[in-house]
Amino acid sequence: MRLRYQYRVYPTPGQRQRAARVFGCRRVIWNDALSRIKSVKSANKRLGPPKRRIVEGPYMRVPKNPDLSKSLITQAKKTEERHYLKDAPVGVLQQTLRDLDAAWKAHEDSKAGVRKGLEVRPPKFKGKKDNRQSACFTKSDRWSITKDRRLRLPKIGNVRVKWSRDLPSVPTSVTLIKDRSGRYWASFVVETDPANDMLPPVEGDQGIDLGLTRFAVLADGSHIASPKYLRRAEKKLKKRQRELSRKKKDSNNRDKARIKVARAHAAVADARRNFAHQWSHKLTSENQAVFTETLNVRGLARTRLAKSVHDAGWAQFVLFLEYKASRRGRTFTKVDRAFPSSQVCSACGHRDGPKLLNIRTWTCSEPACLTVHDRDWNAGRNILHEGRRILAAQTEPPTPGPGASSR
Numbered sequence: 001m002r003l004r005y006q007y008r009v010y011p012t013p014g015q016r017q018r019a020a021r022v023f024g025c026r027r028v029i030w031n032d033a034l035s036r037i038k039s040v041k042s043a044n045k046r047l048g049p050p051k052r053r054i055v056e057g058p059y060m061r062v063p064k065n066p067d068l069s070k071s072l073i074t075q076a077k078k079t080e081e082r083h084y085l086k087d088a089p090v091g092v093l094q095q096t097l098r099d100l101d102a103a104w105k106a107h108e109d110s111k112a113g114v115r116k117g118l119e120v121r122p123p124k125f126k127g128k129k130d131n132r133q134s135a136c137f138t139k140s141d142r143w144s145i146t147k148d149r150r151l152r153l154p155k156i157g158n159v160r161v162k163w164s165r166d167l168p169s170v171p172t173s174v175t176l177i178k179d180r181s182g183r184y185w186a187s188f189v190v191e192t193d194p195a196n197d198m199l200p201p202v203e204g205d206q207g208i209d210l211g212l213t214r215f216a217v218l219a220d221g222s223h224i225a226s227p228k229y230l231r232r233a234e235k236k237l238k239k240r241q242r243e244l245s246r247k248k249k250d251s252n253n254r255d256k257a258r259i260k261v262a263r264a265h266a267a268v269a270d271a272r273r274n275f276a277h278q279w280s281h282k283l284t285s286e287n288q289a290v291f292t293e294t295l296n297v298r299g300l301a302r303t304r305l306a307k308s309v310h311d312a313g314w315a316q317f318v319l320f321l322e323y324k325a326s327r328r329g330r331t332f333t334k335v336d337r338a339f340p341s342s343q344v345c346s347a348c349g350h351r352d353g354p355k356l357l358n359i360r361t362w363t364c365s366e367p368a369c370l371t372v373h374d375r376d377w378n379a380g381r382n383i384l385h386e387g388r389r390i391l392a393a394q395t396e397p398p399t400p401g402p403g404a405s406s407r
């Protein structure tokens with residue numbers, strides 16, 4: 001299994017300058033290749049029927065198209081205007097072509113409906129002011145970890161690394177990243193043996209209802225609140241954004257305020273990621289099976305809830321749950337969104353009808369039941385029941401009989 005291990009790195013001012021040049025070369029190669037793609041695409045549009053089109057589009061399967069790499073990298077280096085490409089390792093530049101190719105493929109697969117998930121936009125030209133910059137060093141670039149535990153990157157130097165945890169094995173590649181708040185990271189790709197992560201099986205399962213007022217409510221009645229450090233980081237971000245909006249355009253102070261906003265953004269993203277890691281780790285440690293509802297973040301984003309949806313970071317949390325469950329030998333199942341988790345009484349199964357979002361508690365209208373429900377807790381329990389039903393249907397052959405369909 002391939003995993004990423006990321007560490008903070010501290011390049012010297014000189015190394016930062018050289019890194020900026022490598023990032024710059026990467027940007028130039030990306031943009032050069034992209035404009036080639038675009039010109040072929042528009043030429044094809046003009047040419048009309050497929051028979052007459054340029055079949056050998058340079059963007060198609062870039063790694064298998066050595067001519068493109070030759071003309072955009074090897075030959076370009078010999079020209080005066082692209083001479084500076086020698087400041088970047090060749091492998092980094094070739095990897096850029098592969099990245100662009102993957103970006104196109106993702107876009108076209110998404111357009112053709114082959115790829116699941118959110119729509120993928122076509123790749124864009126990279127500007128100088130892009131927030132996040134990165135360069136991937138592959139094996140051919142001969143990067144290494146030195147005896148004094150520094151990261152040796154060709155054309156940049158031996159960079160100091162804060163090894164916050166051990167690498168489990170020898171990494172295959174490393175990406176140098178400069179994030180939008182100006183911090184540097186090294187992200188290693190490591191092959192690991194999946195057997196190492198497997199946990200012994202446990203009893204117990206859990207249904208999770210993702211909510212707005214509380215981050216999540218579990219079927220056992222407990223809930224996950226947004227942690228204080230995350231709320232604090234978010235508050236600070238809002239404050240910084242207000243400060244920025246008061247600064248005059250094109251002033252020095254505005255630039256400073258902008259950097260502060262970027263730092264606060266990064267702090268919120270970090271806090272949110274930590275939080276999602278902690279809880280997905282805990283839930284997959286304690287339960288053999290975890291169920292949650294499928295999210296339609298896009299659908300919600302069109303409504304006024306948009307901001308809270310993005311803030312809550314559900315999508316990230318669900319993603320972490322999913323991959324941790326599969327890595328650790330647990331079951332993770334999404335309950336269909338069409339399943340009316342908030343309308344059904346989890347005690348008697350009576351379908352009580354739709355509930356407005358502001359209704360926090362309700363009483364089952366079935367005369368024999370009359371259970372009072374906390375809206376989210378009830379939904380969590382329904383998700384648990386539905387998840388169990390889906391699992392049972394997957395493992396056992398269907399047996400029509402009493403109790404087989406008690407939805």
Ligand SMILES: [Zn+2]
Nearest residue numbers: 345348364369
């Ligand atoms: Zn009931």
